[in-house]
Amino acid sequence: MPKVLIADDLSQAAVDIFTNRGIEADIKVGLSKDELIAIADQYDGLAVRSACKPDADVIAAATNLKVIGRAGIGVDNIDIKAATAKGVVVMNTPFGNAVTTAEHAIAMMFAAARQIPAADQGTQAGKWPKKSFVGTELSYKTLGLIGCGNIGARVAERAKGLIMKVVAYDPFLTEERAIELGVEKVDLDALLARADVITLHTPLTEQTRNILSKEALAKAKKGLILVNCARGGLVDETAVREMLDSGHLAAAAFDVFAEEPAKENVLFGAPNFIATPHLGAATVEAQENVALQVAEQMSDYLLSGAVTNALNMPSVTADEAPRLKPFIELAEKLGAFAGQVSDHGFEEVVIEYEGEVAELNRKPVTAAALSGLLHASRGDVNMVSAPSILAESGVKLSETKTEESPVYDNLIRIKVKVPRTANSDETGWRSLAGTVSAGRPRIVEVKGMPLEGAFSPVMLYVNNIDKPGFIGALGAMLGEAGINIATFHLGRQDTGGEAIALIGIDGQPPHELTEKLDALPHVRYAKVLNF
Ligand SMILES: NC(=O)c1ccc[n+]([C@@H]2O[C@H](COP(=O)([O-])OP(=O)(O)OC[C@H]3O[C@@H](n4cnc5c(N)ncnc54)[C@H](O)[C@@H]3O)[C@@H](O)[C@H]2O)c1
Numbered sequence: 362m363p364k365v366l367i368a369d370d371l372s373q374a375a376v377d378i379f380t381n382r383g384i385e386a387d388i389k390v391g392l393s394k395d396e397l398i399a400i401a402d403q404y405d406g407l408a409v410r411s412a413c414k415p416d417a418d419v420i421a422a423a424t425n426l427k428v429i430g431r432a433g434i435g436v437d438n439i440d441i442k443a444a445t446a447k448g449v450v451v452m453n454t455p456f457g458n459a460v461t462t463a464e465h466a467i468a469m470m471f472a473a474a475r476q477i478p479a480a481d482q483g484t485q486a487g488k489w490p491k492k493s494f495v496g497t498e499l500s501y502k503t504l505g506l507i508g509c510g511n512i513g514a515r516v517a518e519r520a521k522g523l524i525m526k527v528v529a530y531d532p533f534l535t536e537e538r539a540i541e542l543g544v545e546k547v548d549l550d551a552l553l554a555r556a557d558v559i560t561l562h563t564p565l566t567e568q569t570r571n572i573l574s575k576e577a578l579a580k581a582k583k584g585l586i587l588v589n590c591a592r593g594g595l596v597d598e599t600a601v602r603e604m605l606d607s608g609h610l611a612a613a614a615f616d617v618f619a620e621e622p623a624k625e626n627v628l629f630g631a632p633n634f635i636a637t638p639h640l641g642a643a644t645v646e647a648q649e650n651v652a653l654q655v656a657e658q659m660s661d662y663l664l665s666g667a668v669t670n671a672l673n674m675p676s677v678t679a680d681e682a683p684r685l686k687p688f689i690e691l692a693e694k695l696g697a698f699a700g701q702v703s704d705h706g707f708e709e710v711v712i713e714y715e716g717e718v719a720e721l722n723r724k725p726v727t728a729a730a731l732s733g734l735l736h737a738s739r740g741d742v743n744m745v746s747a748p749s750i751l752a753e754s755g756v757k758l759s760e761t762k763t764e765e766s767p768v769y770d771n772l773i774r775i776k777v778k779v780p781r782t783a784n785s786d787e788t789g790w791r792s793l794a795g796t797v798s799a800g801r802p803r804i805v806e807v808k809g810m811p812l813e814g815a816f817s818p819v820m821l822y823v824n825n826i827d828k829p830g831f832i833g834a835l836g837a838m839l840g841e842a843g844i845n846i847a848t849f850h851l852g853r854q855d856t857g858g859e860a861i862a863l864i865g866i867d868g869q870p871p872h873e874l875t876e877k878l879d880a881l882p883h884v885r886y887a888k889v890l891n892f
């Protein structure tokens with residue numbers, strides 16, 4: 362039974378889903394890093410919000426971990442690179458709290474424009490401070506959105522309803538989407554020059570960190586209201602403090618801080634500054650949404666391999682997962698075959714899809730092929746980590762697909778370009794193809810030669826010159842070594858030409874056997890393969 366750790370405050374809905382789907386869920390909220398590391402290897406899944414920080418050390422200690430689920434949107438608290446390298450899927454819930462967060466940004470905008478918290482405090486202190494709080498009307502003012510994705514778009518819709526003009530800076534916002542939302546796409550300088558209110562809605566990445574630097578903020582209009590419900594690191598907090606003190610900024614309302622939990626901050630106590638403790642996603646509705654969604658997604662992955670909203674792996678729907686399974690298995694085995702016979706590495710990979718598999722979601726199939734391919738040289742690699750490992754290694758990958766498959770209903774062919782050695786063929790390419798037949802993977806072609814058979818866990822691969830008596834000598838040698846032959850598949854180019862023998866054997870043969878095989882006359886190459 363898979364086991365997950367819920368390491369942040371999640372709605373009970375998540376626990377119920379895990380339990381109903383047969384997954385054991387432990388709840389341990391507020392663990393220190395060391396405490397988390399001490400128990401991390403017990404879990405297949407880790408469910409978090411923003412407080413728990415699965416960094417590279419935690420991920421390294423979590424030796425059984427398969428998935429990290431973020432009940433929310435921002436994943437800057439998770440070391441995705443480390444997770445990917447360890448083959449751990451990272452998934453979030455991109456829409457579950459978007460409305461709630463957009464509403465919080467609007468609430469903060471009004472709170473700042475009318476100084477509601479300070480007015481409330483003064484009133485309840487018996488001061489009736491009516492003259493101290495003359496606010497700003499928002500109708501017909503310009504709202505500048507930095508980031509116009511899910512949340513930014515929802516803020517735009519609401520601001521339009523408030524009769525504000527909306528401009529947006531987002532390099533990935535298309536003109537069509539901007540028109541659809543009724544916002545004007547502008548560059549950052551134009552936004553800073555024109556906005557009466559700025560709200561931030563980007564993720565925290567290396568590109569967006571400090572996007573509102575001291576220099577950028579200096580370009581903002583006097584009297585600006587600044588709202589940050591995205592991430593603390595997006596804004597220079599010290600510069601904001603100085604600008605609130607000087608009156609250049611009329612007000613600022615922040616839900617998020619560079620250091621959280623923010624027990625102290627340079628902004629605390631600044632004039633016209635409003636703070637909330639990262640409450641953007643804190644509504645009953647949003648928390649129910651994200652908890653349900655993350656638990657469903659993590660359960661799907663752990664139980665069926667379906668992948669939704671992953672940041673480091675292609676999606677696989679619950680319907681696709683069973684259809685893709687045999688192709689994933691075939692691709693992984695073909696990749697493993699190619700990897701094991703590429704003793705000197707490879708420079709380029711081509712994957713060809715033919716027939717029905719060409720019409721399927723091929724990304725996970727390719728990832729499986731790469732995982733098999735890299736396993737021989739890298740060991741600990743899986744479908745999550747393989748594509749990025751290959752990309753980092755500089756090996757070129759390409760894919761082709763054709764609906765035509767002349768012989769088989771479906772075919773996957775993997776070609777790897779190996780460095781030229783005495784054993785590589787003239788083209789420098791090794792090519793293997795297989796098909797899924799009756800739900801089982803079968804090999805159908807080796808080095809362009811037809812050869813049909815099932816994969817066995819241990820196989821002897823022999824590349825030889827076709828000569829009478831060779832097969833007999835090979836069988837006799839295996840018999841003498843006490844090796845039982847389970848399956849025997851032969852292929853050749855033409856009489857007396859290059860030939861292949863692929864022999865399923867019961868158990869691992871001694872190392873000397875391949876040396877003896879290699880020494881047989883007419884053998885070009887021999888290798889034990891494991892699948
Ligand atoms: N306060 C909270 O509780 C709370 C709640 C939810 C989300 N958030 C934060 O809000 C962020 C945005 O959420 P979302 O759902 O809208 O994400 P999203 O991915 O839908 O939108 C982010 C937008 O930022 C844009 N962007 C990326 N780089 C940019 C750059 N350099 N300059 C300008 N725009 C850039 C993207 O193109 C995208 O449109 C999250 O990443 C998270 O950090 C905070």
Ligand SMILES: O=C(O)[C@H](O)COP(=O)(O)O
Pocket residue numbers: 410411412432433434435436458639641642643
């Ligand atoms: O990115 C998010 O989803 C928000 O920042 C919410 O964070 P939280 O789950 O810690 O409230």
